[in-house]
Every structure is written in C-alpha cells, then in structure tokens.
Amino acid sequence: MPIREKGYYNWEGELKTSPIKWLPIFVNGIKSVYKKKYSKLLFATCAFPFLIFLVAVYVATKPELKMMTRLVKEIQNDGLLFNTYYTNGFLIFMMVIMGLFAGAELISNDLKFKSFTFYLSRPLSRLDYVKGKFSIVLFYLLAFTLVPGLLLIIAKIIFSGEFSVSLNILLAAIIFPIVISLFLGSLSIMLSSLSSNSRFAMVMIFVVYVMSNGIAQMFHGIFKNTSFLFLSFDSNIRNFGKFVFGTQGEFYTHGFVAGCILVGLTILFFAIIMMRIKRVEV
Amino acid sequence: MESNIVLKAESLSKWYGNILGISEISLEIAPGVQGLLGPNGAGKSTFLKIATGQLKQNLGKMTLFGEPVYNNHRLFSRVGFCPEYDCYYKDVTGWEFILFLAKLHDYKGKEAADMAASALERVGMRENENKLISAYSLGMRQRLKVAASIVHNPDLLVLDEPLRAVDPLWRVKIIKLIKQFEKEGKTVIVSSHILPEIEAMTNNITLIHQGKIFAHGDIQEVRSLIDKHPHQVSIVCVNPRLLAEKLIRSDYVLNVHFNNNGNNVVIETNNRDSFFDSLLKIILETGLEIEEMTSPDDNLQAVFDYLIGK
Incomplete structure (x- = not known):
C-alpha cells in the first residue's frame, strides 16, 4: 500500500488567489469578439460619429472656415456638444448593434455547447461568470461611447487652447455613457441568457429596442400624452441625456425619471440574468 | 480513517421532476481509484455532477475534503472534472481552450502555458493543439476533455466515461495515466458502464443501479458476499468424471455439470475456500492431472449480473 500522507495537508495557510477571477473570461471574450467576422467594419462604423464630431469641434474653434455650420451651431456649448454626440440616433443605433454583436452569443453559446460545466467546475462562482461575460460587452460599449467622449474633451481643450470644460459636464460625460452602456449591455446579456439560440438573442435585442419605440410612439400619437x-428605450436615453447635460428639446419628459427607468431596468435585467444562471443545471 | 476520506455522501437524493436520479446514496471514498459502475441511466452522472458542484442535491449531504460542495467554488481548484458529453466551443483551437482553462485556475503567463502543454502532452494532443476543436474526431475531443480535467493538477479527478470513443491504443494509455495518478497519491473516481474498463483500472468498485448503490468495496469481497449465487469453477482434466465423483458428496458443492466435449467439468460451490482445500486433497490422493482451472464468473460482469438479478 503506497504511503499517501502528504505534508501539505497539514498546512494551515490560505492560498493567495486573484481577486478578479473572471479576468480570463474577459480577456478571452475580448479577443473572440475582435476576431469575429465584420468586427473591424462595425468598429469603424461606430467610430464614425466620433470622427465627425472631432472635425466639428475643430471647426467650431475656427469660425472662418464656415464649414459644418449646422452641426457647429448645435454644439455651441459643452452641454449641447455632448448631448448631441451621445444621443444622436446613429450612435444609439450602433450601440444597440454593438450590444447585439458583442453580447448576443456570450451566454447563449454556453447554453448551446453546454460549456457551463467547464466554468462551474472551476474555482469560479456563477456571479464571477456573469461579471466576466458582462464585462466583455461593457468594454466594447464603453470603447465607443466613454472613450470617444473623453477624447472629444481632450480635443476641445487642445483646439481651443484653454481648459473650458466645466466639472459638471466632465462628470456628465463620464456618467451618461456608463449608465447607457450598463443598460444596453445588461439588455443584451439578459436576452442572450434566455435562449441557446444566439440568433434568437440577436433578433430579440433588436426587436425589443425597436418595438419599445414603436409602442411608445403609437400610444403617444393616440393619447397625445x-x-x-x-415606454421607449430610445426616448428614455435621449431624455436622460438632456437631463444630465442640462438641455431641453422636443418631447422632453422628466429626464430624471427617464434615468431612474434606465437604472431600474438595468437592475431588473441583472436580476433575470442571475436567476437564469443560477437555474442552469448541466 | 475519517481524515483520509476525500468524498463523503450522506443519504444523497436527487430527482428531476418525477424522475428519480439517485436515492439515499451514502458513500465514502478514500484516495486511490474508485470505479463507479452501472448501466445507462443508473445515476452515475447525477452522482458525479453533485460531487463536482454542477447540480444541487434535493436531500442529503455531499462533502469533498471535509467541505460542502455546492456553491463552494473555492474547492474546485482541487477538483478536475471530465464530463460525459461534449461541452466546448468549436471555433477555438485545443491549445487556446486548455490554456484558457489553466488561466481560470489563476495560472498566468508561462506557468499557464507550461501547464497546458503538459496536460496536452499527457493525452497525446500536442501535435493537434493548433487545430480547431471542430476539426477533431470524437476520440480527440474525448482526450481533450481529459486534458481539461488534469491541466491544473487536481487532487481529485472525476472522470465520467473517460474512454468513450477513444481508440484502443489510447484506452490503454489513459488507463495507465489513471494508475499513474493513483501512484501520485491522487483520488480518481471513474464511471463507466463498460465493465472491462473498470476492471482494468481498479479493484475498488461501487455498483449503482436505478439510483441506488447495490454494492461497494473490493471486487473480490463484493463477489464473496453474494452467497446465494454460487461460485463457478471450471476444471479441464484427463478424468473429469472421477473428479466430479469425489466432489459431489461434499456439502459445499451444489452442482456439477460437464461441457459438451466431456473433458471439462464445471462445479458450483458456495464455499470457495473449502472447495479448493478438498480439490488439493483429491489431487494428492488420486494423482489427477489438472490441465486448466478458471472461474468463469469471477469478474465484474458476473457480479453485476447477479446483483441486478439477470
């Protein structure tokens, strides 16, 4: 009978483990999304609004150029600049597409290929798993909202030659994209967790977003209220933007309420995700 | 020895709606190789999934290394699990997959690469590591699963049907690998419904059928406990009738019959020790030459058939 007693069984210390257990999931996921077909085309398309606004910020400091006058007029102050940038229809649409592209397969593929076994049999909690997956879609959403926003601030400072951005606008330019990215990211992950068919998740992300707007416009048209x-995700994003950046506009509703709705929905989506993940039995 | 127990199950039960998975299973497993044997649908996979935290039991307790299993993900740095079914992404290479799993165990950089290389080497997958998993054959994917379960050098290895679809050469190698783990002091729980596989790996078996444990222990001890099923001994000799005549009068010889060719007698006895003592005396007394002696039912198949009432 071989001797099986091992010295380390008597060791009473604690193994040092990484506090960010989900980091490998995040890194792996970032690379997987980057390697996908049409990813570079999507990234270039998402960067397009930033490039336009970068030029507009430059042109705004050079009135003699008399170019892009309509856009330059809309970004006369910082609040208008960032509100126009962050809530323009094209950027919001591209963020929905990014959430779909980066997020739809994250959990649905694990359901399809029964890969939960490999995650759950590692020293990783279900919450770590969700954090890892969510961080992937959040990374790409912030990469095309928060990062360009900060770059626009830097560009404005460089082109105007002065630090003219107020602290409120700076904070708003950080908080707004984070809230919107959390909302859109949680929506895509939640829909991804509902089915093993990633195409279903992709379609649902798009349909839910578009239909919310359609339903809201329909009721608004009928009842004039x-x-x-x-009810519209798009409208809530725009109104929250107006509230955060201190601007008003057509069909403005309570921006603070819109923000609370977005935050509330984000929490609800996370609760659904955790419920789904906890119920997964392999 | 209590402190030596790696896995302990106490009155474990799990059901899926109205379907019973396992019922009132109590089991202790010490270091070494433990075979878990049963037909398809017996409850082996359910038991192993509970042991590795994939499923939560409905009743009872399951502990590994003295700690409860479910939701105790910290424990899984010491556990390696090879599931029964395919479960990985098809659009990554074998190397990327194993490296990713090594990193999930907190190994970084070169260390993670070394662990991945070692695991793939042990299952003979290094030459195919850069191919996409979707291009792997069934046997290669099975070997990859074994690699995934050993990459982090666990103390407890749980292998659910590890040899399924593996070619004969690699069956032998994987069995050797399992025995190597035993020599390293690890605990291995192997489940299978193919009896020769389990017999080749270990003498410690647990038989499961219809969600319950039928027997647990050394295969010889389990066999000897089945008193109502006599042992068979087949003897080929020059004069089988003389041998039969000498033996038939003994109380512990229950039945004697001859094979068609006439030179082979099969004796059924309920007391092997007494039988062999008598046989020795008869051989010395009569000078009878024994050409061959075997026990046709002294194997796992017979034990299993007896227990499940075939």
Whole structure:
C-alpha cells in the first residue's frame, strides 16, 4: 500500500488567489469578439460619429472656415456638444448593434455547447461568470461611447487652447455613457441568457429596442400624452441625456425619471440574468 | 480513517421532476481509484455532477475534503472534472481552450502555458493543439476533455466515461495515466458502464443501479458476499468424471455439470475456500492431472449480473 500522507495537508495557510477571477473570461471574450467576422467594419462604423464630431469641434474653434455650420451651431456649448454626440440616433443605433454583436452569443453559446460545466467546475462562482461575460460587452460599449467622449474633451481643450470644460459636464460625460452602456449591455446579456439560440438573442435585442419605440410612439400619437414616451428605450436615453447635460428639446419628459427607468431596468435585467444562471443545471 | 476520506455522501437524493436520479446514496471514498459502475441511466452522472458542484442535491449531504460542495467554488481548484458529453466551443483551437482553462485556475503567463502543454502532452494532443476543436474526431475531443480535467493538477479527478470513443491504443494509455495518478497519491473516481474498463483500472468498485448503490468495496469481497449465487469453477482434466465423483458428496458443492466435449467439468460451490482445500486433497490422493482451472464468473460482469438479478 503506497504511503499517501502528504505534508501539505497539514498546512494551515490560505492560498493567495486573484481577486478578479473572471479576468480570463474577459480577456478571452475580448479577443473572440475582435476576431469575429465584420468586427473591424462595425468598429469603424461606430467610430464614425466620433470622427465627425472631432472635425466639428475643430471647426467650431475656427469660425472662418464656415464649414459644418449646422452641426457647429448645435454644439455651441459643452452641454449641447455632448448631448448631441451621445444621443444622436446613429450612435444609439450602433450601440444597440454593438450590444447585439458583442453580447448576443456570450451566454447563449454556453447554453448551446453546454460549456457551463467547464466554468462551474472551476474555482469560479456563477456571479464571477456573469461579471466576466458582462464585462466583455461593457468594454466594447464603453470603447465607443466613454472613450470617444473623453477624447472629444481632450480635443476641445487642445483646439481651443484653454481648459473650458466645466466639472459638471466632465462628470456628465463620464456618467451618461456608463449608465447607457450598463443598460444596453445588461439588455443584451439578459436576452442572450434566455435562449441557446444566439440568433434568437440577436433578433430579440433588436426587436425589443425597436418595438419599445414603436409602442411608445403609437400610444403617444393616440393619447397625445408624453408620459407614454417612458415606454421607449430610445426616448428614455435621449431624455436622460438632456437631463444630465442640462438641455431641453422636443418631447422632453422628466429626464430624471427617464434615468431612474434606465437604472431600474438595468437592475431588473441583472436580476433575470442571475436567476437564469443560477437555474442552469448541466 | 475519517481524515483520509476525500468524498463523503450522506443519504444523497436527487430527482428531476418525477424522475428519480439517485436515492439515499451514502458513500465514502478514500484516495486511490474508485470505479463507479452501472448501466445507462443508473445515476452515475447525477452522482458525479453533485460531487463536482454542477447540480444541487434535493436531500442529503455531499462533502469533498471535509467541505460542502455546492456553491463552494473555492474547492474546485482541487477538483478536475471530465464530463460525459461534449461541452466546448468549436471555433477555438485545443491549445487556446486548455490554456484558457489553466488561466481560470489563476495560472498566468508561462506557468499557464507550461501547464497546458503538459496536460496536452499527457493525452497525446500536442501535435493537434493548433487545430480547431471542430476539426477533431470524437476520440480527440474525448482526450481533450481529459486534458481539461488534469491541466491544473487536481487532487481529485472525476472522470465520467473517460474512454468513450477513444481508440484502443489510447484506452490503454489513459488507463495507465489513471494508475499513474493513483501512484501520485491522487483520488480518481471513474464511471463507466463498460465493465472491462473498470476492471482494468481498479479493484475498488461501487455498483449503482436505478439510483441506488447495490454494492461497494473490493471486487473480490463484493463477489464473496453474494452467497446465494454460487461460485463457478471450471476444471479441464484427463478424468473429469472421477473428479466430479469425489466432489459431489461434499456439502459445499451444489452442482456439477460437464461441457459438451466431456473433458471439462464445471462445479458450483458456495464455499470457495473449502472447495479448493478438498480439490488439493483429491489431487494428492488420486494423482489427477489438472490441465486448466478458471472461474468463469469471477469478474465484474458476473457480479453485476447477479446483483441486478439477470
């Protein structure tokens, strides 16, 4: 009978483990999304609004150029600049597409290929798993919202030659994209967790987003009450933007309420995700 | 010895709706190789999934290394699990997959690469490591699963049907690998419904059928406990009738019959020790030459068939 007693069984210390257990999931996921077909095309398309606004910020400091006058007029102050940038329809649409592209397969593929076994049999909690997956889609959403926003601030400082951005605008330019990215990211991950068919998740992300707007506009048109616009994800994002950046506009509803709705929905989506993940039995 | 127990199950039960998975299973497993044997649907995979935290039991307790299993993910740095079914992404290479799993165990950089290389080497997958998993054959994917379960050098290895679809050469190698783990002091729980596989790996078996444990222990001890099923001994000799005549009068010889060719007698006895003592005396007394002696039912198949009432 071989001797099986090992010295380390008597060791009473604690093994040092990484506090960010989900980091390998994040790194692996970033690379996987980057390697996908059409990823570079999507990234270039998402960067397009930033490039336009970068030129506009430059042109705004050179009135003699008389170019892009309409856009330059809309970004006369910082609040208008960032509100126009962050809530323009094209950017919001591209963020929905990014959430779909980066997020739809994250959990649905694990359901399809029964890969939960490999995650759950590692020293990784289900919450770590969700954090790892969510961080992937959050990374790409912030990469095309928060990062360009900060770059626009830097560009404005460089082109105007002075630090003219107020602290409020700076904070708003950071908080707004984070809230919107959390919302859109949690929506895509939640829909991804509902089915093993990633195409279903992709379609649902798009349909839910578009239909919310359609339903809100329909009720608004019938009842002429702006409160129905709270049903629209798109409208809530725009109104929250107006609230955060201190601007007003057509069909403005309570921006603070819109923000609370977005935060509330984000929490709800996370709760659904955790419920789904905890119920997964392999 | 209590402190030597790696896995302890106490009155474990799990059901899926109205379907019973396992019922009232109590089991202790010490270091070494433990075979878990049962037909398809017996409850082996359910038991192993509970042991590795994949499923939560409905009743009872399961502990590994003295700690409860479910939701105790810290424990899994010491556990390696090879599941029964395919479960990985098809659009990554074998190397990328194993390296990723090594990193999930907190190994970084070169150390993770070395662990991955070692695991793939042990299962003979290094030459195919840069191919996509979707291009692997079934046997290669099975070997990759074994690599995934050993990459982090676990103390407890749980292998659910590890030899399924593996070619004969690599069956032998994987069995050797399992025995090597035993020599290294690790605990290995191997499940299979193919009896020769388990017999080749270990003498310690647990038989499961319809969610319950039928027997647990050394295969010889389990066999000897089945008193109501006599042992068979087949003897080929020059004069089998003389041998039969001498033996038939003994109380512990229950039945004697001859094979068609007439030179082979099969004796059924309920007391092997007494039988062999008598046989020796008869051989010395009569000078009878024995050409061959075997026990046709002294194997796992017979034990299993007896227990499940075939």
